[in-house]
Amino acid sequence: MSASFTEKCWEIFNRSIADYHVHDNVDQPMNNPHEEGTIEATLYHKNWIDTVQWHFEDIIRDPQIDPVSALALKRRIDASNQDRTDMVEEIDTWFREKYADVEVADDxxxxxxSPAWAIDRFSILALKIYHMREEVERTDVSPEHHAKVSAKLAVLEEQHTDLSTAIEELLEDFAAGKKYMKVYRQMKMYNDPALNPVLYKQSK
Incomplete structure (x- = not known):
């Protein structure tokens, strides 16, 4: 029996997370093991972006961070968010093409x-589980801390089951023509010099 789409995603996401943590460095290059142009390569790249940004968000919360470094990091986070959005749209385009020939029911x-935004949440969930499991495995914490993070991990594991089920059911509905999808391009105005008033007023 072949793996479901969410099972394939989960395997790819966890491979990406494990690969990142070999060196655990936000500046390390990505070495995507999948063939360029495939959905597998896109999913790996998507999670790599999420994983790097996860660690950006940790670093910028350091109370001792230099303000200049913090501003530079904020710019990198903004760029990462745009890359993440672009990647989600690429995945949605793949889904739209996959179901392009499905006869959609009148009702x-x-x-x-969209499917890709659900996959986005699935990718983030993989990161939450990885890092919460790290907390569970710590030996330098109190029993209270261990009990708290263990309970949180159990909830995340339950969410993994529920979200993967929901995604699979959504894809089944698309394949059967019970639901249809549209790809809405995200219109992030703050990244566009022509739409962000702080930016376009400076150019006048």
């Missing part, structure tokens, strides 16, 4: 969330 409904 088909549109989902509140």
């Amino acid at each position: 088909a409904k549109i989902n509140t969330e």
